[in-house]
Amino acid sequence: MKRVTWYSEGRGSPRDASVIMIGVPDESGSRSSRPGCAHGPDAIRRVIAEREMFGEGRPALPSKGSRHHDTWDFGNVNKSQVSKTIRNFLLRQKFPIVLGGDHSITTQVLKGYPRDADISLVYFDAHPDIVYATRPYYGSVVADVAGFNVNLKTSVEIGIRQPEREEIDHINDHGLLTIAPVDIIEMGIKETWRLIDNRISGAVYVSIDMDVVDPAFAPGVGTPAPGGLNSTEIMYLLKKLAARGLVGMDVMETNPPWDIQDMTAHLAGRFIIETLAMLHIVHIRKFLKILSNRMVWNNA
Numbered sequence: 001m002k003r004v005t006w007y008s009e010g011r012g013s014p015r016d017a018s019v020i021m022i023g024v025p026d027e028s029g030s031r032s033s034r035p036g037c038a039h040g041p042d043a044i045r046r047v048i049a050e051r052e053m054f055g056e057g058r059p060a061l062p063s064k065g066s067r068h069h070d071t072w073d074f075g076n077v078n079k080s081q082v083s084k085t086i087r088n089f090l091l092r093q094k095f096p097i098v099l100g101g102d103h104s105i106t107t108q109v110l111k112g113y114p115r116d117a118d119i120s121l122v123y124f125d126a127h128p129d130i131v132y133a134t135r136p137y138y139g140s141v142v143a144d145v146a147g148f149n150v151n152l153k154t155s156v157e158i159g160i161r162q163p164e165r166e167e168i169d170h171i172n173d174h175g176l177l178t179i180a181p182v183d184i185i186e187m188g189i190k191e192t193w194r195l196i197d198n199r200i201s202g203a204v205y206v207s208i209d210m211d212v213v214d215p216a217f218a219p220g221v222g223t224p225a226p227g228g229l230n231s232t233e234i235m236y237l238l239k240k241l242a243a244r245g246l247v248g249m250d251v252m253e254t255n256p257p258w259d260i261q262d263m264t265a266h267l268a269g270r271f272i273i274e275t276l277a278m279l280h281i282v283h284i285r286k287f288l289k290i291l292s293n294r295m296v297w298n299n300a
């Protein structure tokens with residue numbers, strides 16, 4: 001995979017970049033009957049290069065917001081290298097964007113953050129992914145990271161509409177806030193953002209399972225669930241989150257063999273562009289600095 005500089009202002013190097021993009025072409029944690037999400041990272045890159053007005057030195061043209069970050073594409077890494085790679089970039093105060101791959105990769109990403117990071121997780125997904133499992137997989141992500149560095153009391157799941165019976169119990173036990181697509185219809189998008197904004201605090205990490213989107217907009221996923229959010233509702237929330245400040249982001253479960261004319265890969269790329277356009281790097285540096293200082297301390 002060619003190394004691409006996004007948002008380049010003539011400075012294409014990892015040292016100058018404030019944002020690092022990392023692909024993880026792995027689906028070993030998936031139990032979907034539709035294989036193929038390991039091809040997600042390269043499909044997203046290809047579609048962005050073909051269709052978006054940026055890439056290789058050209059600036060992005062997002063719909064709102066104009067922040068420019070040099071974004072360096074680190075290429076693909078093995079799942080076993082994810083935590084270490086994330087940790088190394090956090091120590092350099094880089095903002096990571098991870099492309100999946102199946103959703104269990106998010107667990108490995110968050111394990112790259114300090115154990116005491118007390119992260120607020122904003123989890124976009126049709127499924128709660130809070131099954132208790134002895135072997136971590138894409139259905140146990142939220143349960144797995146809750147035992148590590150994610151604080152479920154300040155976290156929120158958005159787009160939930162297909163929980164398993166036991167997951168409803170676990171959500172209630174943890175006091176986890178979930179927002180279903182119909183809740184958004186009732187509240188409206190502004191009130192939805194207010195609810196999320198009041199809930200989250202400190203270091204906020206955003207994880208997107210592309211199946212959060214209605215399959216009408218994103219058919220290329222492993223476990224499609226009708227009745228999801230539309231593209232612009234998600235973009236609206238991502239922009240609000242980015243403007244507030246984030247410590248990392250991932251976009252998972254894009255599944256090219258099941259996609260229709262790259263709709264899902266294109267939307268995944270668009271989510272990233274629109275988020276980056278609103279990202280306050282000053283806020284991010286503040287959070288990342290706190291995190292990286294803790295890492296040094298933990299190492300000593």
Ligand SMILES: [Mn+2]
Nearest residue numbers: 103125129209
């Ligand atoms: Mn998921």
